[in-house]
Amino acid sequence: MREVSLKNMTQRLFAIVTSAVFAFSSTIATAQVSDQHQRNALPEIGVVASDAISIDKEIQIGDILMRQLRGQAPLLSDPLLEEYLQDLGNRLVVQADNVKFPFKFFMINNADINAFAFFGGHIGVHTGLIFNSDNESELASVLAHEVAHVTQRHIARKIQAQQKSSPLQLASIFGSVLLAMADPEAGMAALSATNAAAQQASINYTRANEREADRIGIQVLAQSGYDPNAAATFFGKLAEKYRLRSTPFAYLLTHPLPQSRIADARSRASSYNVRQVPERLSFHLAKARITARFYGNPKDNIVVFQDMLDKQHYVFKQSALYGLALSYFENEQYAQAQKIINQLIENDTNNLFYLDLAADLSIAQKDYAPAIAMLSEQAKHSPHNSVISLNLANILIKKGDIKEATRILKDFLLINPNNLLALQLLSDAYLESRQMLEMHQSKAEVYALVAAYPRAIDELHTAYNFAGDRQLEKQRIRARIDQIREQIDRIKTL
Structure with a gap:
């Protein structure tokens, strides 16, 4: 089925989710914690960020942001690709711990190599990620990493750590960066408009978050029947492609990739049995569809x-x-x-x-x-x-x-x-x-x-x-x- 375009409709929309800023302002304002030395602590699964934002509020904010993205970003309304991606994501989520809500995987028509997660179990995937994945294990390795960001509630923990930031400012930055990950051209314009471009790193995942998401993601990847070595393989591919570019991939803006991270991924994968994972036809059909329709x-x-x-x-x-x-x-x-x-x-x-x-x-x-x-x-x-x-x-x-x-x-x-x-x-x-x-x-x-x-x-x-x-x-x-x-x-x- 050919996608029904939202372009003409969204050009006529007005007042799209300006209220989302109020939601973030209210939420972040309550996210103050008293112990400044606990900023970089990694709580046990099940209690992460419990004092920063409730699960119910996280779901509500996730719904608000998802509606905003539908109106502003080039989301695909393609039932085939949606079903394929949701099926792949569910294979991973079922193996994850600390799942508090149903996950929603969605696709964005953007050639950049990127994926991102935000409140309420929402995970966005660029068509460029699938196009540049050689096999389903590589794609699954990125999704498993994003699933881990959600189950560990890294965004809520980051809010918890922003004790000295202005709530309204942080809300504006986060909304702009979310749009930047979905649609870099529009998002960077929004960042510039809020004078927040220089502060983008303030909501990026910390290296501790990344290590934790890598560890849990590779575990989920292996338990789901995929090749645990795929994470290191894909990181290596990103690093190689990055050397040939003058600007970083959108994924690397929020997911730093030092050489030690690739080595750590290889080391973690070695603790699992080597898997000869059979290829799935559905991945290659999805990749062929993206190539034929969008490239x-x-x-x-x-x-x-x-x-x-x-x-x-x-x-x-x-x-x-x-x-x-x-x-x-x-x-x-x-x-x-x-x-x-x-x-x-x-x-x-x-x-x-x-x-x-x-x-x-x-x-x-x-x-x-x-x-x-x-x-x-x-x-x-x-x-x-x-x-x-x-x-x-x-x-x-x-x-x-x-x-x-x-x-x-x-x-x-x-x-x-x-x-x-x-x-x-x-x-x-x-x-x-x-x-x-x-x-x-x-x-x-x-x-x-x-x-x-x-x-x-x-x-x-x-x-x-x-x-x-x-x-x-x-x-x-x-x-x-x-x-x-x-x-x-x-x-x-x-």
Whole structure:
């Protein structure tokens, strides 16, 4: 499924999460501790930063920042990549200790090699990280490191250590640096605007944090069945690439990489048994998808993937074929793409990467029936799978079957209420059928997810005007407006 772009919408947003600064100010103001000598202490698992910020407050702040990022950073609404990344992340989280909340892994369309974690178990991954990983163990090593930052509550501990900083200043710096990690160009502009660029290091992870995250991350990596040597391998790759650059990678701005760290990673990995980890097709399909959709241009990518096939320079032939088919699709050579994808589906009928491209081809060629039949059969076995549900709903909207599309989307949103793409599709479906009341209601939820609360309330007021004599709907709209206003008040009083 092709991503539904937020660019046009976010250009119109105003007042996006200025309240987040108040949240951080309030939180940091309560983070004072009396013993100055405990700044660099490493508490035992389970009690880290308990006096700095509560778990509940951390979750709330994480939600605020995630909404802010949706509105300002180039987050990908790609169900395939989201599902792959969340599955990989869950494999690691299940092996971690001190997990206090569900983790949310998300992807950002940025070619820089980077990953970052923040409050509430949110971990962002740049497409550049996957593109530059040679195998899944390397990618997993970075994610495991970020998981360790969250479980050890390093951000909360850093707040605890900032006893002499101005709360408002620190809040502004942190919000800007978070955006800088997600979108360096926009984030550095924000840093400059707050005169905080020189103080970026004040919230960077300390070397003690990094050593602890390395130790725990490598342990989680090994326990999850991945190669523990992958961390040192990837660090070495970063160090080598850094020598060839005039500016540091975004990852290195918050994760210092002295030579001793690479040696320590190798030493820690040696304490685990050597693993011959089998490659997973899903990693190579995800990497091929990122290459074909976000790197280079379609004509050049066709040459790249065809060369892989000719020289047999691949781990899985299927991933090279998929990359070629996707590149043909991006170049609007639908017949060539269809021929390859039919072959791939014939040998692997349940593969979501193949089904997704088949759905896109059906829309591009306006041949809806085969894809609807194929996805409907899959939906019987996986009724709430995001790739299947959202692709099927999208095709039904294109076909004009709005009733069935809205039924699927409503069912999906009951399980996944914060799925931005599903809400966008639902809004599109209502617009197609001229159901203006419902369209404005769903659009309000889209704005709420990107923290544009005033705009969400405006949409609900517009929906109210379309309600006519439907008193029950009017009551629901008034109640939702009250909920959003209460959310704004909660943000200010965290």
